[in-house]
Amino acid sequence: AWLRYARIQGAKGYHNKLPSAIVTLNATEGYPVYTAGQELSQGINGIFGKKLELDTADARRGHGQRPPSRDTTATVGTVAAYVDSNPSAAARLPKLIDDGFYLSVSRGNVLILGQNERGALYGAFHYLSLLAQGNCSDFTVTSNPQAPIRWVNQWDNMQDGGTHGSVERGYGGDSIFFWDGKIRDDLTRVGQYGRLLASIGINAVVVNNVNADIKTLTPENMDGLARIANTLRPYGVQIGVSLNFAAPQTLGGLSTFDPLDKTVVDWWQHIADELYKRIPDMAGYLVKANSEGQPGPMTYNRTLADGANMFAHTLKPHGGIILFRAFVYDHRTLNQTLDWKADRANAATHYFDGLDDKFDDNVVVQIKYGPIDFQVREPVSPLFSHLKRTGATIELQITQEYLGQQAHLVYLAPMWKEILDFDFRVDGKRSTTADILSGKRFPRKLGGYAGVVNVGTNTTWLGSHLAMSNLYAYGKLAWDSSATSEGLLKEWIKLTFSDDKKVIDVITKMSMASWPAYENYSGNLGIQTLTDILLGHYGPNPASQDGNPWGQWTRADADSIGMDRTVWNGTGFAGQYPPEIAAMYEKVETTPDNLLLWFHHVPYTQRLKSGKTVIQHFYDAHYEGSATAQTFPQLWRTLKGRIDDERYEHVLYRLVYQAGHSLVWRDSVNMFYFNKSGIADTKRRVGNH
Ligand code: GCW
Numbered sequence: 001a002w003l004r005y006a007r008i009q010g011a012k013g014y015h016n017k018l019p020s021a022i023v024t025l026n027a028t029e030g031y032p033v034y035t036a037g038q039e040l041s042q043g044i045n046g047i048f049g050k051k052l053e054l055d056t057a058d059a060r061r062g063h064g065q066r067p068p069s070r071d072t073t074a075t076v077g078t079v080a081a082y083v084d085s086n087p088s089a090a091a092r093l094p095k096l097i098d099d100g101f102y103l104s105v106s107r108g109n110v111l112i113l114g115q116n117e118r119g120a121l122y123g124a125f126h127y128l129s130l131l132a133q134g135n136c137s138d139f140t141v142t143s144n145p146q147a148p149i150r151w152v153n154q155w156d157n158m159q160d161g162g163t164h165g166s167v168e169r170g171y172g173g174d175s176i177f178f179w180d181g182k183i184r185d186d187l188t189r190v191g192q193y194g195r196l197l198a199s200i201g202i203n204a205v206v207v208n209n210v211n212a213d214i215k216t217l218t219p220e221n222m223d224g225l226a227r228i229a230n231t232l233r234p235y236g237v238q239i240g241v242s243l244n245f246a247a248p249q250t251l252g253g254l255s256t257f258d259p260l261d262k263t264v265v266d267w268w269q270h271i272a273d274e275l276y277k278r279i280p281d282m283a284g285y286l287v288k289a290n291s292e293g294q295p296g297p298m299t300y301n302r303t304l305a306d307g308a309n310m311f312a313h314t315l316k317p318h319g320g321i322i323l324f325r326a327f328v329y330d331h332r333t334l335n336q337t338l339d340w341k342a343d344r345a346n347a348a349t350h351y352f353d354g355l356d357d358k359f360d361d362n363v364v365v366q367i368k369y370g371p372i373d374f375q376v377r378e379p380v381s382p383l384f385s386h387l388k389r390t391g392a393t394i395e396l397q398i399t400q401e402y403l404g405q406q407a408h409l410v411y412l413a414p415m416w417k418e419i420l421d422f423d424f425r426v427d428g429k430r431s432t433t434a435d436i437l438s439g440k441r442f443p444r445k446l447g448g449y450a451g452v453v454n455v456g457t458n459t460t461w462l463g464s465h466l467a468m469s470n471l472y473a474y475g476k477l478a479w480d481s482s483a484t485s486e487g488l489l490k491e492w493i494k495l496t497f498s499d500d501k502k503v504i505d506v507i508t509k510m511s512m513a514s515w516p517a518y519e520n521y522s523g524n525l526g527i528q529t530l531t532d533i534l535l536g537h538y539g540p541n542p543a544s545q546d547g548n549p550w551g552q553w554t555r556a557d558a559d560s561i562g563m564d565r566t567v568w569n570g571t572g573f574a575g576q577y578p579p580e581i582a583a584m585y586e587k588v589e590t591t592p593d594n595l596l597l598w599f600h601h602v603p604y605t606q607r608l609k610s611g612k613t614v615i616q617h618f619y620d621a622h623y624e625g626s627a628t629a630q631t632f633p634q635l636w637r638t639l640k641g642r643i644d645d646e647r648y649e650h651v652l653y654r655l656v657y658q659a660g661h662s663l664v665w666r667d668s669v670n671m672f673y674f675n676k677s678g679i680a681d682t683k684r685r686v687g688n689h
Contacts, residue, residue: 001196001461001468002495005046008134009499014048017136018072019108021053025077025085032117032198032236036076036124039195043128072108074127076120079113099203100144103127107138118203118236125199133494143479146438149364149393149448150202150478151240151323153286154455155209158182158216168209169399169537171406172463173456177207181215183224187231193455194235200475203283205232206240206450210288210325214244214251217271226278238283240323241275245287245307246295258300259310272314284320285311286366286450290351291328304328304351305358312360321446323393324359326352326367326383331549340564343571344551345371349383356389364391364446369419371573372552374402376519376529377415379585379595382576384436385424391446394419394437398470399454399462402529402537403518406464408658409632410518411511413473413485420481425580434481449478464654465647468496469511486512503642506635510655513628519594520625521665525608525617526598527554527562530669539661540668555601558676561614562597574599593617604677618673619681622666629662 008014024037034056041054052074075082079102083090094102096115101123104111112127114120126143130136156175160166165178176189184190197205207228208216215221229239248254248267257264275282289296289307297307308324315322329347348371359365365387370378374397384392396416397403403410420434426441435441437448451474455461462468472492476483486508493507522540523530532541533548545554555563564570566586574585584590585599593608604615612620632655640648670686680687 002129002472002492003196003199004495005043005128005132006498007049008047008132011048011050014134014136015050017108018044018048018050018131019052019074019110020072021055021074023055023073023075025075025081027056027077030230030234032114032121032234033077033081035198035234035236036112036121039121039128040074040076040124043131047128047132072110074110074112076112076124077114078117078120079115082111082113094142096142097144098148099201100142101126102140102142104140105136105138116236118198121198121236122201129199129491129495133491134499145201145479146434146481147448147478148446149204149321149323149391149450150475151204151206151283151393151448151450152197152202152398152453152474153206153210153242153395153450154453155211155399156207156454157209157211158213158221167454167456168211169401169452170454170456171399172454172461173458176455176457177228181213183221183227187227189457190228190231191234193461194232194237196461196471197237197475198235200472201479202475203236204238204240206242206286206323208242210242210286211292211294212242212244212288214247216241217243217247217251219274222274222278225275229279229282233281238281239279240283240286242286242288243311244295245289245297245299247271256300257295259297259302259307260300265310265313268310269314272318272320276318276320280318282318282320284315284362285322286325287311287322288325288327290330291325292331296328303355303358305355305363308363309358309360312363316360316362321362321364323364323366323450325395326365326381327373327395328352329551331551341571342551343563343565343573345563345565345573346571346576347371348381349386349576352383353386356387359390361445364393366393366395366450368395369416372528376403376515376522377524377526377594377598379526379598380419380422380424380433382424382573382581384433385426385431385578386576387436388426388442389444391439391444392437393448393450394433395450395452396474397452398467398474399452400467400470402531404658405538406462406467407654408518408629408661409464409466409510409514409655411466411473411485411489411514412470413477413488414512415515416473416477417481417485420477424578426578428580431578449474451475451478460650465496465651466507466511466654468492472496497643497647500642503639506639510632510635513631517625517628517662520621521629521662522625522669524621524625525562525593525614526595528552528598530554540665542669542672554597556673556676558678560601560603561673562601563599564601565599570599570601604673604679613679615673615677615679616682619670619683619686622670623683623685626659626662626666630659633659 027034099119100115101119102113103123112123155168158178159181165175246257248257248264252267290298311322326348328351424431431441469492473488530542533544565573567575606614674687
């Protein structure tokens, strides 16, 4: 991935700008400061071919007391360890928060200090990232994360029918954590994943699927989870565990899993105690309840808050937190396409409304970015604007479930940026999603980011080299959402491939064009991705978008299309936003074209702001999007010889496939709506002429 530490051009010329030795302060093997020392040594050797002496001196010798043979030093440790040996430095150091770091480079003398050990490691990775991009200049930087929760979720199954540890919606091979219902013996790959995650500021990983297997909690598997935690601890990555709400009954043999029943509470307390006995620094839990057939508190007529608080209570003595998912809906009650008011999009806000002051302070509500499900374009979930007292995390998807499953290049940072920059105008004041998550808009201690990543055993991690830009950008945006998507992309290209200008230009061009292209050749104007909703969420199938039990509908008929989500005549969803935004989405005239069919049911002949009709926009967009995808293989071919053959061929294969598949998308979607509406394409490309 991006941690190759590949030798840069003219490496020798940089040697006098680099430190000659590394000093770690209070380093203990198995913890991040120790790792930082190893990483600096490995990185500088890789990038420049300079072998540094690594001194794991304790803090008392400290910075500035170098043996005479060394002229310059890279010192890395926590602020506390540094100040311990240099009390006078305390006043000079900037204010850091948890996980934050201070980094100063001055003529080869480097000081890397973290507020905690993890922060020190982040500082080391930051320094190495600059070096790997050929930047050895003097500078000082103080960096604090915008939010404390920067997690990834893996949807890994412990067992999948037979012996596998598969990954739900994973396209990069089997689970790196599980095999045959147990934790793998060899966790080498887990350590490497931890290293990748730490290098982009991620501080926890939930290792098992939210559709949780009760076997996760057997004593043997809890021992295994502890081995995973031990493997990730050197990188400052904590683990979290997904729970199955019914486990007290199905695993524990109790007669109930009612969250207010004392035997149930005691059972969960015992589980928490057993987990923390083995993993004292466990991050906490992730829970999917009362959704898609999963059990939950509503089974017993209890509220979602009753359910979340039960776990919160058992975690409290151990300092853990619970991420409780807002993805709550009952697909069994949604088989009602004919009911004009039925709308799955309403579910999350509907279920959580009125609970804002009911959650314990270690509960965080985890909300998917859109009200439906990781579509190519959705309005931002209104629930973010309803939780003023309860912390929230946004759930983003790095794995491209609806977005081409890594067989299509779709760089997602531009989409995430739009979501994070969206202004809800709560109480008439600027209230961006990012400011809500960070606790800047409403004062809250906890909040942040959760990304569904789903790496697997494939050597590319995600199944495609180019898809890794999404993981890189996710971590960086979780740390600082003001970073630009193009800037992050360029950084990633330099670290992953090369600083050859041509390579940077080509990959940037393709990647930045990729989300708009995918939106154009899949589902545009806010109609959803138009993928096959029943079979794996891959490839075009507009016909599957109505009459399905999943509540992902388009209500397309011979004359008109779109979900009427207005208050005056539709499902009322628009009314879940604060007044200014609700008013904007309520009317066709003020709804942006790219969400028109999300909020309104209109004739195919409806004029857009662009002047085109809806149906002509469909035809044109599908031609434009697939035409863009046709350029990708051509562009990539110009890089032959500038990228190693293995990665060149791997990527080319996928881009050629994408170019072809985009035509399949174009023609299926266009023909489908042509057949439905009978309206000719003014450019005479669609249908028989
Ligand atoms: O997007 C849907 C997926 C399911 C997933 C579910 C969820 C883990 O298709 O595979 O289940 O959402 O997020 O819970």
